[in-house]
Amino acid sequence: MTPDPLLDSLRAAVSAAPGDVPLRLHLAGLLLERGGRDEAVAHLGALLGQDPGNAEAAQLMARALTGTPVAEPKPGFDWAAAESQVADVVSPRFVDGAEAVPTGPAPAELTADVEQPRVTLADVGGMTDVKKRLDAAFLAPMRNPELRKLYGKSLRGGLLLYGPPGNGKTFLAKAVAGELRARFLAVGLDEVLDMWLGNSERNLHELFLAARRAAPCVVFFDELDAIGQKRSRLAGAAARNVVAQLLVELDGVTEDNEGVFVLAATNAPWDVDTALRRPGRFDRTLLVLPPDEPARAAILEYHLRDRPVAGIDLKQLAKRTDGWSGADLAHLCETASERALLASVESGVPREIGMADLLGALPEIRPSAAAWFAAARNVVLYANADGAYDELAGYLKRKKLL
Structure with missing residues (x-):
């Protein structure tokens, strides 16, 4: 956002009087109109915490989270009239015709990094419910072609994994x-987005061509919300065209997607374009939550297996790390290793990593999923009219976060 004296004054006033509901509401509305969505959501969340029954705040929150488009401002300068006035002095800078549009160099031939994974669900610790849902919604139809044919089960559509x-x-x-x-085939932002007009769409097409050639192949889009963001929030046509191209590839309009299975992951499914969530596309979702107790023990064991350890009580650590993500647990093991290493340097005698190192590292690490659950809570409360996030709502209730 560009600096705005009015917004700065309102921010200062809200900071001085945080309990002034109308003032904070006015600031949130202006922020939403001027492109400050994230800051507006933060103010609305604080406001609804003070006044849960505020209908205007709830309406603004729903608008911010669902991406209701804001009318575009009228142009402030008539460039065509100005150009005609100086036509005799300056040659035209813009001309009609496709030749005048610089699209940049064609991208180099894409070499997709297609790999053959050696891991299976047996290598995933815990997460029993997630595995069952994966099997029922995705894997069972793939493994049983005869039964799939008998029951008329289509292979169209993809699976969207979401969570903190x-x-x-x-x-x-x-x-x-x-x-x-x-x-x-893992697809990241750097493999799709390109600064030159048309190249991002071409990259997407090339990636799907590579997947079709390598079939059977799983195409995995990480951070789908960045590639397939809601078009109502995108200012430029180029970004909208990327979403449109992805829709074309998923639908198999120009090519046959037989043997190509599409998965995606996102931390913010509410920011994904609604067209991508329709039947035949990413029409199945799976909530991936922080690991349960058996999974936490398995993750800790995995990250400690190649380190010198002694006397580690994995069950006790798993119980004391409820709500921690896999990344948090890996960081715990890394921090405990640092403590043991520094102690070895100071004493001059190498020693093993003990339970005291891990317990001592616990207070140094804050679970990283807390901020995500705070944002998810607002979505469940104000943008779940269609029930898309009922499973998430159930988890938040069980954890007393809702």
Whole structure:
């Protein structure tokens, strides 16, 4: 956002009087109109915490989270009239015709990194419910073609994994490919987005061509909300065209997607374009939550297995890390290793990592999923009219976060 004296004054006033509901509401409305969505959501969340029954605040929150488009401002300068006035002095800078549009150099031939995963769901610790849902919604129809034909089960559509960051969504996608004995193609932002007009769409098409050539293949889109963001929030046509191209590839309009299974992960499913969530596309969702107790013990064991350890009580650590992500647990093991290493340097005698090192590291680490659940709570409360996030709402209630 560009600096705005009015907004700065309102921010200062809200800071001085945080309990002034109308003032904070006015600031949130202006922020939403001027492109400050994230800051507006923060103010609305604080306001609804003070006044849960405020209908205007709830309406603004729903608008912010669902991406209701704001009318575009009228142009402030008539460039065509100005150009005609100086036509005799300056040659035209813009001319009609496709030749005048610089699209930049064609991208180099795409070499997709297709791999053959060796992991399966058996390598995923715990997460029993997630595995059952994966099997029922995705894997069972793939493994049983005769039954699939008998029941008329279509293979169209993809699976969207969502949840807080650091909980193994990418690892789960690889495990799915391993279960199917399929190749795996991970697609990131840098492999799709390009500064030149048209190249991003071309990159997407080339990636799907590579997946079709390598079939059976699992195509995995990480951070789908960045590639397939709601078009109502996108200012430029180029970004909208990327979403449109992805829709074309998913629908198999120009090519046959037989043997191509599409998975995606996102931390913010509410920011994904609604067209991508329709039947035949990413029409199945799976909530991937922080690991349960058995999974936490398995993750800790995995990250400590190649380190010198002694006297580690994995069950006790798993009980004391409820709500921690897989990334948080890996960080715990790393921090405990640092403590043991520094102690060895000071004493001059190498020693093993003990339970005291891990327990001492516990207070130094704050669970990283807290901020995500705070944002998710607002979505469940104000943008779940269609019930898309009922499973998430149930988890928040069980954890007394809702």
